[in-house]
Amino acid sequence: MAAGALAHVNWESCLIDPQRDRALETYARRKMGIPFPTLRYFTPVPWLARALVDLHPEFGLLMHLDLHQADVLTLVVSQENSCRFCYAAIRMLLWAQGMSEARIQRIERKLSGGELEPKTAAAIGFGRHQSRVGPQRAGEARQTLRDAGFGDAEMKEVAFVVGLTDFMNRVNTIPAIPSHTLERMPGQFHMRLLRPLIKRILAKQRVRGEATPLGRPPAYPYGRLIEAYAGLPIAPVLGRTIEDMWESPILTRRAKLLMLAVVARGLGCEVCAIEIGQALRQEGLDDAAQSEVLSHLDAPGLDDVERALVRFARETIWYEPAVLQRRARALRDMLSGPQFIEAVGVASLANGLCRIGGAMVMAHP
Amino acid sequence: MMPTLAVGAALVITAIVAGALYRQWRHTQVLRAQLEAAAADLQHLQQACARLAPAGVVQRLITESAEAERTAAAERKVATAMFVDIVGFSAISERLEPSVLVRVVNGYYQRMSDAIDEHRGQVGSYIGDGIVAYFGALQPNPWQCGDAVRAALAMRDAIRAYNVELERDGLPPLAIGIGIHRGVGLAGLVGSRERQEFSFLGSAVNLAARVQALTRVHQVDILITEAVRAELDKSIVLEPMPAERVKGFAEPITTYAVKGTTADRRD
Numbered sequence: 366m367a368a369g370a371l372a373h374v375n376w377e378s379c380l381i382d383p384q385r386d387r388a389l390e391t392y393a394r395r396k397m398g399i400p401f402p403t404l405r406y407f408t409p410v411p412w413l414a415r416a417l418v419d420l421h422p423e424f425g426l427l428m429h430l431d432l433h434q435a436d437v438l439t440l441v442v443s444q445e446n447s448c449r450f451c452y453a454a455i456r457m458l459l460w461a462q463g464m465s466e467a468r469i470q471r472i473e474r475k476l477s478g479g480e481l482e483p484k485t486a487a488a489i490g491f492g493r494h495q496s497r498v499g500p501q502r503a504g505e506a507r508q509t510l511r512d513a514g515f516g517d518a519e520m521k522e523v524a525f526v527v528g529l530t531d532f533m534n535r536v537n538t539i540p541a542i543p544s545h546t547l548e549r550m551p552g553q554f555h556m557r558l559l560r561p562l563i564k565r566i567l568a569k570q571r572v573r574g575e576a577t578p579l580g581r582p583p584a585y586p587y588g589r590l591i592e593a594y595a596g597l598p599i600a601p602v603l604g605r606t607i608e609d610m611w612e613s614p615i616l617t618r619r620a621k622l623l624m625l626a627v628v629a630r631g632l633g634c635e636v637c638a639i640e641i642g643q644a645l646r647q648e649g650l651d652d653a654a655q656s657e658v659l660s661h662l663d664a665p666g667l668d669d670v671e672r673a674l675v676r677f678a679r680e681t682i683w684y685e686p687a688v689l690q691r692r693a694r695a696l697r698d699m700l701s702g703p704q705f706i707e708a709v710g711v712a713s714l715a716n717g718l719c720r721i722g723g724a725m726v727m728a729h730p
Numbered sequence: 731m732m733p734t735l736a737v738g739a740a741l742v743i744t745a746i747v748a749g750a751l752y753r754q755w756r757h758t759q760v761l762r763a764q765l766e767a768a769a770a771d772l773q774h775l776q777q778a779c780a781r782l783a784p785a786g787v788v789q790r791l792i793t794e795s796a797e798a799e800r801t802a803a804a805e806r807k808v809a810t811a812m813f814v815d816i817v818g819f820s821a822i823s824e825r826l827e828p829s830v831l832v833r834v835v836n837g838y839y840q841r842m843s844d845a846i847d848e849h850r851g852q853v854g855s856y857i858g859d860g861i862v863a864y865f866g867a868l869q870p871n872p873w874q875c876g877d878a879v880r881a882a883l884a885m886r887d888a889i890r891a892y893n894v895e896l897e898r899d900g901l902p903p904l905a906i907g908i909g910i911h912r913g914v915g916l917a918g919l920v921g922s923r924e925r926q927e928f929s930f931l932g933s934a935v936n937l938a939a940r941v942q943a944l945t946r947v948h949q950v951d952i953l954i955t956e957a958v959r960a961e962l963d964k965s966i967v968l969e970p971m972p973a974e975r976v977k978g979f980a981e982p983i984t985t986y987a988v989k990g991t992t993a994d995r996r997d
Contacts, residue, residue: 467762470766474765474766497869498869499869499870501870630872631870631871631872631873632870633870657963659872660872660961660963661873661876661962661963661965662873662876663963663965679873682869683850683869683871
């Protein structure tokens with residue numbers, strides 16, 4: 366299988382070295398049923414590696430949204446974000462489920478040609494809007510979903526799948542995780558032999574979620590977002606990911622909050638900005654200092670790492686892969702390996718959460 | 731005899747039908763390949779379009795009907811407009827052979843465009859020796875003024891480096907004037923039905939053009955308005971210029987010359 370519609374997208378050489386972590390790999394294999402080789406790139410930051418496994422929607426996180434529709438959304442958003450890795454991964458997933466390359470191409474043609482049933486068209490329109498425009502005017506995009514017949518819970522799941530894909534796309538694009546292995550897999554003889562087995566495993570592992578109580582919402586930012594998902598299995602998993610990110614000692618909480626604040630400002634997410642502003646005040650950064658950082662991406666009180674992270678965070682909002690990867694390389698050269706990977710994770714999560722938050726909280730009447 | 735003839739005839743008919751079916755299958759394969767290539771081109775175009783017009787406009791162009799696109803092909807936004815041109819271009823153009831002039835101008839365009847791209851701006855159009863660029867017109871960019879001024883500083887450095895090359899080739903050096911202003915305008919695709927291009931329209935753009943013309947009056951290379959200055963951080967070193975009246979604006983316009991950054995001064 367070729368790189369498909371993203372064959373023209375320039376992709377730099379990978380910025381990070383894989384490191385094996387047997388415990389994490391076993392965890393991923395149990396949850397997904399198949400090995401997750403690229404997890405090795407992220408093992409130095411355990412919360413991020415776990416998030417890449419736990420937040421996969423098809424493994425028990427969706428209760429209402431059709432799984433095929435979720436796959437199609439992932440395909441469209443990955444294409445919008447020019448993520449060669451995720452695009453190859455979702456095409457590989459479709460192939461493993463039994464679709465031929467010709468059928469996948471037919472689906473892609475339908476997606477760009479507009480011959481879609483109204484619900485799929487609305488979901489795809491929403492995904493494209495969130496990726497191209499962000500949370501601004503999310504109310505209109507949300508209304509389009511409602512008009513097409515989506516209920517509240519189903520809309521939340523659409524927003525989650527889109528935001529999560531925005532997160533995954535950045536996690537894999539920023540460090541230029543190699544996509545060629547995935548792109549070549551369907552053409553390999555042994556993969557063709559294994560395909561029926563992979564199909565059976567995926568069919569067994571891809572399960573619908575069940576109603577799950579939220580428990581305690583995160584005390585730090587994004588509490589309102591998590592509460593908006595209360596009752597769905599997404600809420601506790603997303604909440605735990607956010608809590609684990611705060612607990613991780615690799616980058617300071619203040620540095621992470623600054624990155625989140627920059628992404629919220631860049632995307633115009635008012636809800637995220639308010640919550641993050643409160644948390645930054647708890648970290649000792651008053652309103653004037655916050656305003657200085659967010660207006661100019663610099664302030665006298667920032668240390669060199671914070672300054673670099675703040676500037677990098679804005680690069681992740683709208684980007685072209687190769688340009689972003691070159692700028693990420695400069696950041697990598699000034700940070701430790703785990704710091705760089707955590708920076709990738711925080712910036713990516715910020716982009717995903719702001720897009721989900723903008724759609725589900727900010728746009729909510 | 732009869733059964734043999736019948737079998738022979740059946741075989742011939744079968745061969746003809748099989749041949750026709752094979753030709754049809756080949757024809758279908760070719761058509762499918764062409765369709766796939768066209769679909770891939772369409773996808774590339776959609777993505778390329780997103781780099782040429784505001785994201786919201788592209789989104790609407792794709793999802794809405796042809797009738798709707800005529801009314802929805804622009805959106806109101808706050809963006810920063812930059813005008814650039816070569817000082818004394820007419821005199822230079824008269825002195826150089828056309829082929830040399832084209833080479834010099836193309837080198838100038840390339841360097842200016844690279845500096846604009848590098849700082850997240852978009853070249854709107856080339857007008858003669860002039861360039862119109864926008865920051866924050868395609869996607870929201872709260873840091874558009876800083877990006878525009880840093881792009882202008884990068885353009886100043888690029889021209890200095892280019893002049894070293896031109897001098898080595900025995901060609902006259904270039905000097906540029908840059909005007910920058912931020913304001914509300916309409917961003918979108920404008921033009922006739924046959925030819926449309928991305929543009930940012932409004933008095934903010936006109937003022938940026940007037941400010942660029944003021945670089946000649948104040949004998950400086952980069953001028954910005956108060957609206958841009960208000961958004962800049964302290965690392966940009968500015969020098970206030972006397973307010974000047976410009977065509978189309980009732981009040982005199984206060985501008986600031988961009989001298990450099992505090993980091994440059996330390997160096």
